Each structure stands twice: as structure tokens, then as C-alpha cells.
Amino acid sequence: MQFFKVKTVEETFALIEEKIPKIREVLVCNLEEALHCILAEPVVAAEDVPGFDRSTVDGYAVFSKDTYGSSESMPGFLNVAGEVKMGEEASIPLSRGNAIYVPTGGMLPPGSDSVLMIEHCEEIGGLLNTYKQIAPGENVIRAGEDIQAGEVLLEVGTKLRPQEIGALASLGISKVSVFRPIKAAYLSTGDEIVPYDTETLEIGQIRDINYLTVSGLAREWGVEVIYGGITTDDYEIFSAKARELYEQADILILSGGSSVGAKDYTTEVIQSLGDPGVFVHGISIKPGKPTILAVAEGKPVIGLPGHPASAMIIFRLFGEKVIKQLQGERLERKPERILARITKNIASAPGRSDYIRVRLVEKDGEWWADPIIGKSGLITTLVKSDGIVEIVSEKEGISQGEYVPVLASK
Structure with a gap:
């Protein structure tokens, strides 16, 4: 038999990138309907975000120099010269020796360079006692610090997660150009297979659970599934x-009948759908060796093993990559939850759990978590991150090279 010449996992991934075409049909959709869609055009920021210098805490806008030397035992003193209300412009400049109250997200008064948190000061009769010295820029986000006008915020092929949607909304973007969402058709095969809701099984019968697991994964990836x-x-x-379903969808998924038994017609059926046909018939992997991948007249076809565990594992490994390639998503193999090594020392206050946004980088065959350093109010730290590292409250930080658990973003 010319088929069933197994490929390695690496060869299979390379063949998917080489053989699977990309859907290039573009549509424009409203931002609130764009979740999980794939960008068809780059997004260039037309304005700065934020559009003004603002505070990240409730506190008092000050000149940082005016707080130098302040402590609990020897506080400094400043005059309270007013307040900035939320949503209003701060038009009165701050002068040395004075402080102006600013709420979280409020506009910074002209001249001020930092904000002293209300927890570190106390106003008494128009006089502000300052109990901590702060540095220039502390508790402040400058205009354009998150997103700068002219910056390419998102590239073609970016999958729009909630954080990307938020970043686009911050720019006032209400419509985006995306690749058309794809449809998958699913068909189970086998004389022994019966609907999953069959109450009483005859001898030798097996409930069709693969439909629920495989289609469930596809739906998680934003794919509409037609059940055949x-x-x-x-x-x-x-x-x-198979022909009927093939003509209704962008990708056909078949479960069962992918081995070399006499009654396993899957390969013949796939070949009959069109050229060039099967390019993988068997993968050097356990479970899941009898896996078929094909392209028929521009449409991918996947033949999954019938065993439920094998079908789900294979579809998660290779089916997701086929779907991402088909819908034009940038291909990056990053796991959902792994142990990775941290690239730098990160300090943490004892008694508090810290969650650090990280970018996953593969080096020398293992994953490294590179912390994304940025103020908590920056939207782009979410967009740039691949996951989150937790520093538990019992620890005072993590050291460079230490293994840490990473919860990867979808």
C-alpha cells in the first residue's frame, strides 16, 4: 500500500504549513462581533492612548521633589490647591509647594510629574501631610505611553481576543476587516457507532462521543460546525x-476508518473528493498513529482515529494547526499551561499574590517566560502577553532561571 508511510510530528507540522491554503475572503464586521476573528489588515493607531497625562491611583498630583525626605516619622507638608474632577480638564497649573487631588484615571495638572497615593498622605484643614517620598513619573501614565499615534498595534493574522478588542475600542475603532470565519463539517463512520444519546447499547455498539469532543474543540477555536x-x-x-458535507464547508473532519483494515474506506473516500489528495497517512505518535491529512480542491480534510482519546489528542495537536492555517491566523505553537523558566528576577511583597504578564519564548528546546514590565493601566501589556505567572503570597519573588507555572492566553 502506498499510504500509511508515517510522518514525524515535525514533518506533519511542516506539511500543514506547506499544503493547507488560506482563506482570503475578507469582510468588515462590527467590533462587538469580532471576537475570535482573524485580522485581514494591520491596525495602525490614529491617536495616542491615553490622550492626556493621567493618574493611575487616587491621590494628589505633586512635584516629586516636594516629597523628598518624607516619612511616617518625619512627614512633609504641602498646600492643597484644589482638585481635578473625573472627566474634566485640569487647566490650572501646579506650582511648587502645592498639591492637587486627582482621582484614578483623572487628568494630571500641568507641571506635576507624579501622584502621591492617598494611603501615603493625609489632608488636614487644607494642609497635606506627606508620609512617603516618590519618584518622578510614579503612579502616572503619560500621553501616548500605552499606544502611540502611527504605531502598528496589531498585525495581519492576529486573532482578536478580548484584550485586542479592548485595545481597538480604546482607539475608537468600531469596525475591523477580518478573514471570513470558516465552517467545518463533521462525520462519524463505522457500523458500530450509534448516536451518543442512545440509552441502551446492543453488544458491540459504541456511542458517538467524538462528535461532541471534536466539535467542542472546533467551537472553542471560533469555528462553526455542521454535524453530518x-x-x-x-x-x-x-x-x-462525505461529498455532501464537503460541499457545505471549508474543512471536512472524518472520525473512524483511518486504519488499514479491509473495510476502512476513508482514504479512498478522501481521494475521491479531489486533488491533490492525501499528504499524510499515519503519524509517528501514540496515541493517534492512523491519522489522515489531505487537501481536496483547496479544502482540508482530516481523518481522525476512531478511538475517543486518540481523536481528541490528534485534533488538538494537528486539527487546530490546520484550522489556524486555513483561517489565516499567525501560527505560533504555544501551550496553554506549562512550566517555563523566568528570564529575570522579579520581586514581590510577602503576604500578597502577584500576577505577572509574560511573553513565552522558546530557547534551546524549552520555554522561557519573559516578564512584560509596564504599569497596570496599560492595555498593550495584555496584548503583548502570552500568559500570566503567579507569585504566591508566601514567596518574596522569583529568581532568574527558576521554573514557574504559566497560564497561557488563548
Whole structure:
């Protein structure tokens, strides 16, 4: 048999990138409907975010120099010269020796360079006692510090997660150009397979749970799934049903019948759908060796093993990559939850759990978590991150090279 010459996992991934075409049909959709869609055009910022210098805490806008030497035992003193209300312009400049109250997100008065948190000061009769010295720029986000006008914020092929949607909304963008969402058709095969809701099984029958697990994964990835039901091990019936589903969808998924048994017609059926046909028939992997990947007249076809565990593992490994390639998403193999090594020392206050945004980088065959340093109010730290590292409250930080658990972003 010319088929069933197994490929390695690495060869299979390379063949998917080489063989699977990309859908190039573009549509414009409203931002609130764009979740999980794939960008078809780069997004260039037309304005700065934020558009003005603002405070990240409730506190008092000050000149940082005016707080130098302040402590609990020897506080400094400043005159309270007013307040900035939320949503209003701060038009009165701050002068040395004075402080102006600013709420979180409020505009910084002209001239001020930092904000002293209310926890570190106390106003008494128009006089502000300062109990901590702060540095220039502390508790402040400058205009354009998050996003700068002219910056390419998102590249073509970016999947729009909630954080990307938020970044686009911050720029006032209400519509985006995306690649058309894809449809997948699913068909189970085998004389022994019966609907999953069958109450009483006859001897030898197996409930069709693969439909629920495989289609559930596809839906998690933003793919609409058409269920074709169950077909028997009859070539004519199987072929006709596969052709019907193939013509309704962008990708056809078949479960069962991918081994070399006499009644396994999956390869023949896939070949009948169109050229160039099968390019992988068997992968050097356990479980899941009898896996088929093909392209028929520009449409991917996946033949999954019938065993439920194998089908789910194979579809998560290779089906997701096929779907991402098809819908034009940038291909990056990054796991959902892993142990990675931290690239630098990170301090943490004992008694508090800290969550650090990180970028995952593969070096020398292992994952490294590179912290994204930025103020908590910056939207782009979410966009740039691949996941989050938790520093538990019992620890006082983590050291460079230490292994840490990373919860990766979808």
C-alpha cells in the first residue's frame, strides 16, 4: 500500500504549513462581533492612548521633589490647591509647594510629574501631610505611553481576543476587516457507532462521543460546525455523505476508518473528493498513529482515529494547526499551561499574590517566560502577553532561571 508511510510530528507540522491554503475572503464586521476573528489588515493607531497625562491611583498630583525626605516619622507638608474632577480638564497649573487631588484615571495638572497615593498622605484643614517620598513619573501614565499615534498595534493574522478588542475600542475603532470565519463539517463512520444519546447499547455498539469532543474543540477555536451524523461502512453511502458535507464547508473532519483494515474506506473516500489528495497517512505518535491529512480542491480534510482519546489528542495537536492555517491566523505553537523558566528576577511583597504578564519564548528546546514590565493601566501589556505567572503570597519573588507555572492566553 502506498499510504500509511508515517510522518514525524515535525514533518506533519511542516506539511500543514506547506499544503493547507488560506482563506482570503475578507469582510468588515462590527467590533462587538469580532471576537475570535482573524485580522485581514494591520491596525495602525490614529491617536495616542491615553490622550492626556493621567493618574493611575487616587491621590494628589505633586512635584516629586516636594516629597523628598518624607516619612511616617518625619512627614512633609504641602498646600492643597484644589482638585481635578473625573472627566474634566485640569487647566490650572501646579506650582511648587502645592498639591492637587486627582482621582484614578483623572487628568494630571500641568507641571506635576507624579501622584502621591492617598494611603501615603493625609489632608488636614487644607494642609497635606506627606508620609512617603516618590519618584518622578510614579503612579502616572503619560500621553501616548500605552499606544502611540502611527504605531502598528496589531498585525495581519492576529486573532482578536478580548484584550485586542479592548485595545481597538480604546482607539475608537468600531469596525475591523477580518478573514471570513470558516465552517467545518463533521462525520462519524463505522457500523458500530450509534448516536451518543442512545440509552441502551446492543453488544458491540459504541456511542458517538467524538462528535461532541471534536466539535467542542472546533467551537472553542471560533469555528462553526455542521454535524453530518453517522455513516456505515459502505463505500457508496460513505462517499455520498462525505461529498455532501464537503460541499457545505471549508474543512471536512472524518472520525473512524483511518486504519488499514479491509473495510476502512476513508482514504479512498478522501481521494475521491479531489486533488491533490492525501499528504499524510499515519503519524509517528501514540496515541493517534492512523491519522489522515489531505487537501481536496483547496479544502482540508482530516481523518481522525476512531478511538475517543486518540481523536481528541490528534485534533488538538494537528486539527487546530490546520484550522489556524486555513483561517489565516499567525501560527505560533504555544501551550496553554506549562512550566517555563523566568528570564529575570522579579520581586514581590510577602503576604500578597502577584500576577505577572509574560511573553513565552522558546530557547534551546524549552520555554522561557519573559516578564512584560509596564504599569497596570496599560492595555498593550495584555496584548503583548502570552500568559500570566503567579507569585504566591508566601514567596518574596522569583529568581532568574527558576521554573514557574504559566497560564497561557488563548
